[in-house]
Amino acid sequence: MPPARTMASRPAAWPHRAPFTAPLRTIWPLAGILGLCACALIPQAEQGDAPDISGQDVRLTILHTSDLHSRLLPYAFDPSFTDNALGLSDGTGPYGGMARIGYILKRERARSGRVLHLDSGDCFQGAIIFNEFLGEAELRLQSAVGLDAAVIGNHEFDAGATNLAEQYGAWGTFDLLAANYDFRDSDLPWANLLEDEVKPSVLYDLDGLKVGVIGLANLSSLNSIYDESNSLGVKVIEAFEVIPDEAAKLRSQGADIVIAVSHMGLDDDQDHARTLPDVDLYIGGHHHVAINPPPIVVNEETGQRIPVVHSGAFAKFVGRMDLVVRDGEVLTIDYQLFPIDSNVPEDPEIVDILEEYSEAISTNYNTAQVIGYAESQLTRYGSTGGDSMLGNLTAESMRFYPGVETEIALTNTLGIRADLPVGDITIDNLFNTMPFDNTITTMFLSGREVQELLDYVSWRSTERGCQSQAQVAGITFDMVCNPEDPHAANIVINGIPLDLDGTYELATNDYIAHGGSGFEVLERNTTQVDTGISIRDVVKSAIIQYHTLPQVEAGICVEDGRINPVY
Amino acid sequence: MATPCKPLLPVLFVFACSESKVGPRIEPTFIEVTLDGETGSAEAPLAFSGEPATWTLTAQALDKNREPYALTGDLTAHVRPGRLVGDPKIAIENGQWTGTLTIEAAFGPTRLWLADEGDKDVDTARAPSFATGVSEAIFYALPTIGEAQRFEDPESNQIDGEWGDFRIADRRVVITEVGTDGFWATDLDDGPAGHGSLFVYTFGKPQGIVAGSQLASLSGGVQEYLATTQLSFPTYTAVPDVTLPIPEAAPLDPAALCSDGEVDSTLAEAYESSRVVLSTVTIPESMAEGGDDYADYVEFGQWPVTASNGCTFYVDITGANLDYTPPDHIGETLPQVSGVLVQVWNKWIIQVRDSADLVTASGAARSSSGASALRGRLPPRHRPTPR
Numbered sequence: 001m002p003p004a005r006t007m008a009s010r011p012a013a014w015p016h017r018a019p020f021t022a023p024l025r026t027i028w029p030l031a032g033i034l035g036l037c038a039c040a041l042i043p044q045a046e047q048g049d050a051p052d053i054s055g056q057d058v059r060l061t062i063l064h065t066s067d068l069h070s071r072l073l074p075y076a077f078d079p080s081f082t083d084n085a086l087g088l089s090d091g092t093g094p095y096g097g098m099a100r101i102g103y104i105l106k107r108e109r110a111r112s113g114r115v116l117h118l119d120s121g122d123c124f125q126g127a128i129i130f131n132e133f134l135g136e137a138e139l140r141l142q143s144a145v146g147l148d149a150a151v152i153g154n155h156e157f158d159a160g161a162t163n164l165a166e167q168y169g170a171w172g173t174f175d176l177l178a179a180n181y182d183f184r185d186s187d188l189p190w191a192n193l194l195e196d197e198v199k200p201s202v203l204y205d206l207d208g209l210k211v212g213v214i215g216l217a218n219l220s221s222l223n224s225i226y227d228e229s230n231s232l233g234v235k236v237i238e239a240f241e242v243i244p245d246e247a248a249k250l251r252s253q254g255a256d257i258v259i260a261v262s263h264m265g266l267d268d269d270q271d272h273a274r275t276l277p278d279v280d281l282y283i284g285g286h287h288h289v290a291i292n293p294p295p296i297v298v299n300e301e302t303g304q305r306i307p308v309v310h311s312g313a314f315a316k317f318v319g320r321m322d323l324v325v326r327d328g329e330v331l332t333i334d335y336q337l338f339p340i341d342s343n344v345p346e347d348p349e350i351v352d353i354l355e356e357y358s359e360a361i362s363t364n365y366n367t368a369q370v371i372g373y374a375e376s377q378l379t380r381y382g383s384t385g386g387d388s389m390l391g392n393l394t395a396e397s398m399r400f401y402p403g404v405e406t407e408i409a410l411t412n413t414l415g416i417r418a419d420l421p422v423g424d425i426t427i428d429n430l431f432n433t434m435p436f437d438n439t440i441t442t443m444f445l446s447g448r449e450v451q452e453l454l455d456y457v458s459w460r461s462t463e464r465g466c467q468s469q470a471q472v473a474g475i476t477f478d479m480v481c482n483p484e485d486p487h488a489a490n491i492v493i494n495g496i497p498l499d500l501d502g503t504y505e506l507a508t509n510d511y512i513a514h515g516g517s518g519f520e521v522l523e524r525n526t527t528q529v530d531t532g533i534s535i536r537d538v539v540k541s542a543i544i545q546y547h548t549l550p551q552v553e554a555g556i557c558v559e560d561g562r563i564n565p566v567y
Numbered sequence: 568m569a570t571p572c573k574p575l576l577p578v579l580f581v582f583a584c585s586e587s588k589v590g591p592r593i594e595p596t597f598i599e600v601t602l603d604g605e606t607g608s609a610e611a612p613l614a615f616s617g618e619p620a621t622w623t624l625t626a627q628a629l630d631k632n633r634e635p636y637a638l639t640g641d642l643t644a645h646v647r648p649g650r651l652v653g654d655p656k657i658a659i660e661n662g663q664w665t666g667t668l669t670i671e672a673a674f675g676p677t678r679l680w681l682a683d684e685g686d687k688d689v690d691t692a693r694a695p696s697f698a699t700g701v702s703e704a705i706f707y708a709l710p711t712i713g714e715a716q717r718f719e720d721p722e723s724n725q726i727d728g729e730w731g732d733f734r735i736a737d738r739r740v741v742i743t744e745v746g747t748d749g750f751w752a753t754d755l756d757d758g759p760a761g762h763g764s765l766f767v768y769t770f771g772k773p774q775g776i777v778a779g780s781q782l783a784s785l786s787g788g789v790q791e792y793l794a795t796t797q798l799s800f801p802t803y804t805a806v807p808d809v810t811l812p813i814p815e816a817a818p819l820d821p822a823a824l825c826s827d828g829e830v831d832s833t834l835a836e837a838y839e840s841s842r843v844v845l846s847t848v849t850i851p852e853s854m855a856e857g858g859d860d861y862a863d864y865v866e867f868g869q870w871p872v873t874a875s876n877g878c879t880f881y882v883d884i885t886g887a888n889l890d891y892t893p894p895d896h897i898g899e900t901l902p903q904v905s906g907v908l909v910q911v912w913n914k915w916i917i918q919v920r921d922s923a924d925l926v927t928a929s930g931a932a933r934s935s936s937g938a939s940a941l942r943g944r945l946p947p948r949h950r951p952t953p954r
Contacts, residue, residue: 049592051631056597059682059699085790111684113697116588148588175586203585207592210585253585266800293730293788295800324680324701332647332678332701465748465771481747483772567747567772 050208053256055327058209061112062259062321063105065119066285067153067313069126069417072098072137073358074342075314075432078377078421083339086290088316092341096315099354100340102145102347104318108338109146114206117146118213119174120285121153121263124164126314126417128361128431134159135167137357143173144353149202151215152178153263153285158436165193175202177215177261179242182235201246203253209325212250214243214279216262216272218286239264239272247278256328259283266291266310273297273306280330281307281323288313292337294321307333314418315340367428372543376550378420378557380413380433381467386479386563389550390416390433391471393557394535397542398440398507399473404531404538406442408474408493409507410453411535412517416471425543434536441513444527447500452521454479454488460518461565462486468563469517476562489566509535595628595636595662598700600681607706609676615710615734617718617725619652621669624702626681628662637661641687645680648729649673649707656687672725675732676704709734712765713757715789715796721836721910722794731789731798740782741811743842744907744920746886747772749797751840751907752782759817759841766797766840766909776803779810794910795839816844816905825878830915835908844905845880845917848872850897864893869916872901881916882906882925889922890933902926 074094084090109115123138124130130138135156142150156164168176179200183191201214219236247258262269262284269284274297290312297306311319322334338344361367382388391413399409418433445453457470458479466481478489491498508522510530515523522528543549550557603623607613628638641656642664652669668679682699686692711734716724739755749768757763767773767787783806787798817838824834851873853860864870868885870893882904884891903926906917919925925932 050589051596052633056629056633057600057700058597059697061697081793085792111697113590205585205587205589207589270802291788291800293728295788295802296730296732296786297802324678324699331704332680334645334647334680463771481772483774 050205053208057331058256058325059113060206060209060211060257060323060325061108061115062281062283062309062319062323063108063112063115063117064283064309064311064319064321065101065117065147065315066121066283066311066319067288068098068119068123068138068142068315069155069313070124070130070138070435071096071127071315071432072129072141072354073127074100075127076421076423076429077418077432082290083316086292086312086317086337086339088339088341092343095341097340097346098141098145098315099346099348099350100344101315101318102141102350103345104338104340105145106347108318108320114209114211116148116204116206116211116213118259118261118283119147119150120261120283120310121151121217122155122285122313123150123153125155125158126432126435128365128367128428128435129357130158130435131431131437132361132364133357134163136171137354139167139171141350141353143171144350145347147174148204149175149177149213149215149261151261151263151285152176152181152198152217154218154221160190161188161194162190165190165197168197169193172197175199175213177201177213178217179214179246180219180237180239181217182237184235200242201250203250203255210254210256212247212253212255212258214246214250214258214260216243216260216264218263218265220265220268221286239268240276243272243276243279251278257281257323257325257330262286266308269308269310270295270297273308274300277301277304279306280304281309281321283309283321285310285313290317290319290337292335294335307335309335311337365427365431367426367431369427370424371427371430371540372425372546373548374420374422374425375548377422378549380416380419382559382563384559384561385461385466385481385565386468386561387471387559388413388416388468389557389559390420391468392473392560392562393542393549394434394539395471395473396556397538398509398535401440401507401533401538401541404440404442404507404533406474406505406507408450408472408504410457410470410472410475410512411509412512412519413467413469413471414517415509415511415535425549427540430536430540430543434539436509436511436536438509438511438535440507440531440533440535440538441510442505442507442529442531443513443522443525445504445506445521445525447498447502447504449521449525450475450493450498450504450506451488451491451500453519454491455486456519456521458488459486466565466567468565470563472562476564478564478566480566482567592631593694593696594630595638595683595696595698596631597629597633598642598681598683598698599627599629600679600700600702601625602679602702602705606703609706612706612708615672615674615708615714617672617714619669619671620673621667622679622702622705623667624665624679624681626659626664626700628659628683628698635662638683640683640693641685642681643684644668645682646670646673647678647680648675648726649677657681673705673707674709674726674729675707677707678702678704711738711757711763712740712752712754713761713763716762716765716836716839719833721832722791722912724789724791724796726789727791729789730786732786735782735785739811740785741813742776742778742780742782742805743813745773745776745778749773750776751842752785753814753841755811755814759814759843760837762837762839764838764840766792766795766907767801767803768792768797768799769801776805777810779813781806781809781811794912814842816842819843819845819880819908821845821874821876821878821880825874825876828877828879830878830880832910832913832915835915836910838908839910841908842905843908843917844903845872845874846903847900848874848880848904849900850893851879852897854894854897856894861894869911869914872904880904881911881914882919883916884919884925884932887919887921887924888934889919889925891925891927896927899928902928 074097265286462481512519630636679702685695754763787801905924906919
């Protein structure tokens, strides 16, 4: 891990961080016994000035961002049909960017009375700025736009837990939340830092309306944390325990409504809304979906209708949820999504901060350098759910790279994070598509292990709409997406049917080689060799070599049906 | 403003410790809204209607001490869910307003909002307080699938863009097809030609239902996907152990549905997402390589068939795994094509399910390898992408 570069001196004092940062969980049991409040820094006149809201309608506005994934600078991409439907039009790029988000947030704050800006995590990882500054820019800019609270996303650990603790300690002026991570039992040095910095929940007083916010960090992708499978040693607390406890605590402190800001994913958010009482609104992320209108889930116990808000990823949208509350009951809601494109002005204060970073990465990485040309959009997903253009390019590049040269290659589809849009392929585009600093790992697998590997791919893909979760080279197979019996069939290795008793050398990425995304068959392999060769560099070399893609006649960067979904 | 919360003595901890975030106070602080008229109830709701309904309301602005506040300016009206008809800005004088608001396509518990969001005339605008009051709930019935889809614009629907809850429990709604990324449902009480069919997009293969299952509940985000109504991110339940008959494919009559060789979308809309059958059609010359329809066929898989009156529908067999290449059969007559009818902008496409659905002059088309599945090569929808 390279040392983090920094663009600015760290602030001498944190603008509005609470000096007392011991998580409430630590001493919550004492509260009921001692029960003495001493919020010394809340001006008494201000507290006393709050209106009595009992019996009255009060409007609360939640501004929502999620999964920014380091897209602090505008970037090129081809909006999907769904993006179009949500208001992100073709031809209005480049898209995203924190200065535009800052403008929207400032504008919407000015159009609101009681307002909170909540972020659902994963602001780290996804563009060069993270690779260079390891999260400094993300946290500094989240603070600069006035973020009130964020939940920790799984990618916040991508440069290590110590990095997160140090970067947040230096730059974070918002509340960092995670009720379901318990750092107390760890002896690791960073654990003490995070224990001090991370709160399970926070209670805001918005002119008499008390809003409790619980942080629900990710559990399903803990094994994607940078080092290895849950090497953090975080003790996780199940949601069905932590949500009722935290909600009850906040209610006992006077919360009129309780909001869960979550990075658990849409399915979990909906399950929790359905089964666990006492949370009025879920503000979620992790699945990178923008949903308008937001799903309404009916709680099985109370019958309460609970909105589950997901506002998308990659700085493409800002969400705004308005709720009207009376005596602790959410009476009605309204939701809007604001697309972030070139029609949105930039906040000059944010532009100034960004310039420091953009100039540095432009110089260091030569981000505008053109390395190839895309004649059509180069997609990371296959049109049939099987192999894809970028998947095939990546896997073939890994397999044939000098010094690797294996019989087969397999990489996870989600390691490719974005399509490459039509036009020049630049270094900047390449980093947006392949932001992870993964390297090629080689290993020997038996034929049976190859079968097991592809069975696992088929199982995982079946769960995700029969969209292949891996991309391959040297392999063709039928991916049978029968939910009762997902499996791989008709496996052929370089033109020869798979020999279950044979041995095959595989090139893969170090992330799944370590068991990431559930690839246990790779994790347990004892023949692994980490080549140290960057997959992004390998793909970059291939793009430079071929220059214009796809090359249909040569079969380069084209879908060729090597993964055949069978339903 | 964010004010840190700091206990004086950590051991004597905090019962109601909160971070205060308060801006400068602008009055009014509250708006009280009262509503005249019969509002129905959850048990006896008012009928759902796409027709306008007018409600009389009174608004009173109050200051932070709940005393009348002499606000003079504009309030902004909203309705959730439903559509407001007319200008959302209403003039309030000396803190009071009485007047009417007209809404349409409201369903379920509906509330009218009156909010101080700023004046219409920006030149004389005062700083708004964003105080908001809402009416008591007006209880409207949920729409049936047919009621939601009967709309003047065939590329939209009554509740487009809403989180739609549908009236299902007292209807006979049957799942007619289950595909790899969703299912089709038909309200038998509306019939397949009565706007009563809908596609429900589930991303992956829907679980816990089969063709013939009776739905017990259905809700989801209502949208027009390429002009076909669908529910996204749905929640649904089926009646346990109950199946209903799947309706026979509804015959499409080109003479009744077409004019000047084109399908009249306002008429065809009634069949959208239903199982249909089209008889005696021919594959036209436009399917020859270089012809008008050939490029779309190559890119999207759809190909035209023409009825004797010149009316053109389209067929998509990409999800059916059939050993049939339309350009090889230009000029041939197909006795029968069956499938689910969908609208893709101005084209009406029959999505074929399996070999039995495509009857050629020599009989049913042959299946190629693989099981059948309804999945066309349409642009991708939302795709959750965690890692």
